[in-house]
Amino acid sequence: MLTAVLVGFVAALGFAFAGNHMRKSVSYWIPFLPASLFVYFALMVDPVLADGAILFQYNWAESMGVSMNFRLDILSLLFALLITGIGTLVFLYSTAYMRDHKQLDRFYGYLSLFMASMLGLVLAENLITLFIFWEMTSISSFFLIGFNYRDKKAGRAALTALCITGGGGLLLLVALLMMGQLAGTYSFTEILQSGDVLRDSSMYPVILLLLFAGVFTKSAQFPFHFWLPEAMRAPTPVSTYLHSATMVKAGIYLLARFHPVLEGPGLWQNTLLIVGGITMLFGAIHALFRTDMKAILAYTTISALGIMVFLTGLGTPAALAALGLFILVHALYKSSMFLVTGVLDKTTGTRNLTQLRGLGKYMPLVFAAGMLAALSNAGLLPALGYHSKHLFYEASLGHITHSTLLTGLALVTNILLLAAGLLIGLRPFTGQPSHHPAERVSSLLWLPALLPGLLAVAAGLAPVFMEKTLTSPFAKELTTTAFEGHLHLWGGFDQLLMLSVMTLAAGLIVYWKFSTPKESRVTLVNREKLSPGGLMYKAAVQLRNFFKTLIHILQNGYLRYYTSVIVGFLVLLMGLRIQYSLEFNYDLARILDIQAIEAVTMLVMVISVVVSVVSKSRLLAVASLGSVGLCICLIFLYFSAPDLAMTQFTIDTLTVVLFVLLLNGLPAYLLKADRGIHWRDLILAGGFGALIFLFTLEVLNQPTDSGINAFYAENAYLLAKGKNVVNVILVDFRGVDTLIEIVVLAVAGLGVFSLIKLKVTDAPE
């Protein structure tokens, strides 16, 4: 199993290193990869139906509770088969469709990466592993949307998709972590037992909302749907695979996955019904108003995803059975439609419905593929879509309180979707031919388009088989109650039949009304500025401008402002804290013991400090600075620190010498100051000084005796053989400090040297 998931990554890596050496002939072999995986998963159908769920365990970052375990049950198996099955078709189709592309290595690399990620996502048993694969699908989607990377719009579309799905992903991560914390494990199989714990937690609504954020962004639900139509800039095989058949269904997969754990009346059901309902109607309406075939397909996909969310929201066994079936049906007919669109685009050079007519004459097999897909979409016998539509109505009718409303909603959506399906599958092939395609359509192009349609018909004719293998176990996996309803080709004259007939009749009327697409209609619904996408984009631009203003205020380039913020911050924090702490019980005798000469020194010092601050002459300021240094030197002398006094004196001299040397060349002393700023700075600096003063006294008031100086006093001579204890500390007790200190001095010398001597005359780098 691990091999099955990882082989795609290995292949992707292989393609990445293949570079442009990859020959076209190689690409014919690539479809064997998904095909063999498909066979592998197909062989798993029986064991899964027999056992329910099979676990495959592999170790990874166990210390964090993350494993590479995989869980194969009917839900993941359905998806795995779709991913590998549709994958085979898409890979096959690509060999012809992308034949002349220069960068096949990248294309297949990304595609394999995506396939593997998607497989990992649906198979992962561990929440974190699931999330890892989830994000990897977003990333591979980013690369694939931007595949035609020189196109600036493709780049933007890719970034939009990445931000929307990535942002949702982050919220999803929090939801998963919350679940993990509440359940005490990241293992899904164990969490499955903790449904009640989760539902009873006060965090339950938060978890739901975060999870929904992930799901709705990934599965393009209103109002996060807008990235999906933009993503259609990807090559058509990619759109087929990612943006209709598989990746966008990852959100649906997640909902279905957590349905047994999280579902419940209230927030779960209502949100899903409302969001799903809006999305399916919104997508269906938009689809009809487009002329670009891929845009129509994008919006019908959005609508279909809405239906899936809606069905999950209904949550009854019938609804979930319908969901399982619809996931399959949709994947089949939608991939077919996309591939048909790709053929038309490839042969005629356009996807615009207003320009495509009568092509059925030249490509009957493609026409057949389109019609079969439209048939399935319309829910007509014998296609599989018939059953899914029936189940859909059955589920909506089964809703306890709002069955009429919900069924009405479903009906309208289905009518519109039916019409949109005909726009793709029927319209380009009928009427007066608009193009005369020069070459015959390669079998590698029409076959993948036709196969799903044939499959759908075959499956549609075998309702009992579908029920046994899909709908019944699917509903059971998600609800633990078996689905009682039955699939059949003829259910008698009942409500469902009536709804189906209504759908068909109204759908045909709508199609007839809309069968001549006009560009003007596009603008009718395409209110860029008012659409969620447009609004979000506008908000992002506004936000960016706001940030820009804010950052320009914060990072304004004025050094003194930076300093004042830093000092102000410290003063603020100290002020916040100091208000509860000061006690002031000083030993007055000790602190007030002053000798005359000391007092005089201090007086000189105060004057020097003040002069160095206020002096209008630079030289005087420097001289007073020197004087401050000398006074410190005297203080050191008075208070038993002869070494310090000597050092201070020599350093002070050198500093002044340096200053005088350097100041010679400078222009006049800069004295500009705004009066207001002047006072503000004075208050800030004064406040800081005052706090230091108070705090120093307070600290001095604390009794401390660590005995460290006593150790030095006793051992300086006896052990370290020196009588000047300060020097002994410097060269022995704390010699390492001194060693580093001379290194500091050395580096300062080198730095000054390079600063002065090393002038750059060439370019900045």
Added chain:
Amino acid sequence: MTDHSILIPILIQLTTALVLLFMWNRIHLQRRASVIGNAIGLAYAIYLFQKVYNQGILVTQGGGWEAPYGITFAADLFSASMILIASASGFAVSIFAAGSMSKRRSMFVFFPIFHFLLMGIIGSFLAGDLFNLYVWFELIIIASFGLITFGGGKRQLEGALKYVTLNLLASILFITGIAFLYGLTGTLNMADLALKTAEVENKNLLTITALFFFVGLGIKTAVFPLYFWLPASYHTPLSAISAIFGGLLTKVGVYTMLRIFSLFFLPDPFVSNVITVVAIFTLIAGAMGAMIQNDLRKLFSWLIVCHIGFMIAGLGMYTTIAIAGAVFYLFHDIIVKTNLFMISGLIHRITGSFKLKKLGGFYAHYPSKTLLIAIPLFSLVGIPPLSGFWPKLLLINGGLDTESYWLIASILVASFITLFAIGKVWIEVFWKKGATVTPKKHFVTFGELRYIHKVGFVLPIAALGAISLFLAFGAGWVFTVSEQIARELMNPESYIEAILNQNN
């Protein structure tokens, strides 16, 4: 355990620097010696790491004077891993510098100062004495002063002026904090301080002292609102220098904060709250800055600020899982940020610009280099399972534990904007149709370089990319290490005991 050899990583750097100084003006020799020195340093760091991993905390006392009288050096798992990571990125930068700097530029003093800087960084990881730590810091800042002004030029000096001023201010606040702490306890040995601070009766004084350390280290670490020097200066020097700065300097501050605050000042509700609030604002402010930048290196600089927030957040939450997240992030961040600035150097060498608007077409012309660059870029974003993802996971978990929902929200916002910013870089630099390179005077483009220099550009990027991948796929093991470090930080008894009660 006593082990005098833990100072060898420092001595290797010092010796290399001195050897280089004696090779004054012999640039070819200097380059080789620097790479060799760092290779030895890295090899020893690996050895030291596995030694500490197996034997526990190793201690040596400078001059043989037992703690707290002499100067203590201690290598616990945190120090040893930091030395390892720093040596790795130092080694990479050394190759990169040897490859990327023209002969004229690397004249004189670059390599010696670079090694003195590494010496300072490694020293501060080993320091077990607060004043000694201060001296190491001074070595780091003076070496960084030398490097940030290296080569001169108006833009660089303007950035350097802010860098120098604010870093000097930071040093002054830091030493002020040390003075107060000495006044309160009468000792400087960090293990001894941990005991003595616990005995201080007036906790308010300790809290205020903590504020001095927080602001002093906060400036070095570049947290909000103390980070101004970083976006003002990091984009000005040579890429090799930005790389070592971006990778290591702020992280020394983070390391020290984690070490000092866990030893002396935490848990303290006021300090914790301050740290948490600062973390939130750092994340948001850095993200905002990154969002609006159009210069590659400025963008990366703001991302440094932003991502410091992750690590500080871990300290603010102060639970084992959160600290483990911070430590994990620290490892990841050093490697990735070093790499980012080397990448910007490579891009500049190839295209002649740092401006997003002028860049483009990289993917079309250099597909394999693009692939190489993709690894650190997406690691930075934290696309799972790359290395940025795991620590974030831990931090969010920590946030859930401590119910710090604002912190989680800002972590998400910061991650999101990082995603956006890197996505934008990707589109602008790699995808967009590129402008043609307009050769400037004296500008040697990548194509004209000698083969060995090309290797010097690409090899270190690949090597650090490989380390990122190791951190990603070996996440389980890295987490085990980080968690052990976190536990040692949260319960420093073994650290204190190893230093104070050892038998020499």
Added chain:
Amino acid sequence: MVILLALMVGLMYAAGIYLVLRRSLVKLIIGLILLGNAANLLIFLIGGITRGEPPVIGEGEFTLGEVYADPLPQALILTAIVIGFGLQAFAMVLLEQEYREAGVTDLDSLKDEDTDDQ
């Protein structure tokens, strides 16, 4: 005397900060030097001050007497003074170089690098 020295330390910190907040490059450096001196004086004060008992072991004695000034802060300050000198010298040269490159000593005119985000 303690109170005077404490006041002095406070005053020097205040003066240093005030100068660092000026627009002139020269004042900036003077401010930084003052701050450095203030920090040294603070360590000296906090280490405890003692008159006329330098920590030097007398002729014929083997240990310091009963009363002596704490040698440790003195050693620290000595280190700090020398390091401070190195840093200040560098800062001064940087100032002068900055003036040579930019032609001004007004800090307010040095803000292009931060605000230019093109």
Added chain:
Amino acid sequence: MHRNNDDNQSGQMTTLILRTASTYLMPLLLLFSIFILIRGHYEPGGGFVGGLIASIALVVYGYANGLKRIKSFLQFHPGGLIPTGVTLAMLSGIAPMFLGKPFMTGLWLDQQLPIIGHVGTALFFDTGVYLVVVGTTLTIIFSIGEEIDS
């Protein structure tokens, strides 16, 4: 550094006095600095102060006689003192490690020498400090001086 030499009479006078004085003072001060260095272990003094005094002596000499004179006096670039000093200090720190002792452990000769007293690694270390201080100070001052001259 000697740009003001020809400014006026009194300037010349001072310079002359300074020049003469420094010529005699410089060797004395250098000797004094070495004395301070050596006695540092017993009395106030040591490598730092010694080095600083030596630098001041050389700076004053250079200020009076011009940079070139002092360069010819020294015969080598003072920058060379920096790595020499650091190496000396480092070696005296490493030496005990070869004996299995911690870095920077003091090693002492048993016998006392005249004038200097105990000889041990600490003295070598302090000498290293002295050299670095002289080297750095002179490098800084000379670099600045050369720039101003040019």
